[in-house]
Amino acid sequence: MPEIPPLDTPPPHYQCVRCGNCCRWPGDVNVTGSEVTAIATFLGREESEFVENCTRLNANRTGLSIIDKPNGECLFLAGTNTCLIQSVKPLQCSGFPNVWNFPGWRDKCEAVEV
Numbered sequence: 723m724p725e726i727p728p729l730d731t732p733p734p735h736y737q738c739v740r741c742g743n744c745c746r747w748p749g750d751v752n753v754t755g756s757e758v759t760a761i762a763t764f765l766g767r768e769e770s771e772f773v774e775n776c777t778r779l780n781a782n783r784t785g786l787s788i789i790d791k792p793n794g795e796c797l798f799l800a801g802t803n804t805c806l807i808q809s810v811k812p813l814q815c816s817g818f819p820n821v822w823n824f825p826g827w828r829d830k831c832e833a834v835e836v
């Protein structure tokens with residue numbers, strides 16, 4: 723018979739090991755208005771120029787997404803695992819996989835349970 727954990731068992735926490743996989747898989751990297759401001763400021767770029775050259779309409783047409791490079795990885799991924807906007811990266815990035823994830827995420831993300 724399987725062991726049933728107590729109801730107050732906290733959910734596991736996963737620590738990112740910076741494999742960079744989530745920066746390479748297809749899909750939107752959504753950015754809010756305040757994140758656009760923060761990233762443009764961090765990069766020393768005009769917000770309108772940043773929006774024009776670094777973002778696109780997201781798939782469900784509700785907001786902006788950072789564009790991909792021709793090879794499909796995020797525009798701000800350098801090498802295999804360096805985020806060029808690490809300190810101001812969108813909540814979508816910093817929240818994965820603990821704040822949000824998707825069915826089957828464990829097969830694609832190398833984060834370790836701590």
Ligand code: SF4
Pocket residue numbers: 744745751788796797798799800804805806807808811812815
């Ligand atoms: S913004 Fe940074 S953390 Fe987010 S997908 Fe792009 S490279 Fe990865």
Ligand code: SF4
Pocket residue numbers: 737738739740741742743744745818819830831832833
């Ligand atoms: S896929 Fe998981 S372990 Fe790899 S960088 Fe993204 S969050 Fe971190």
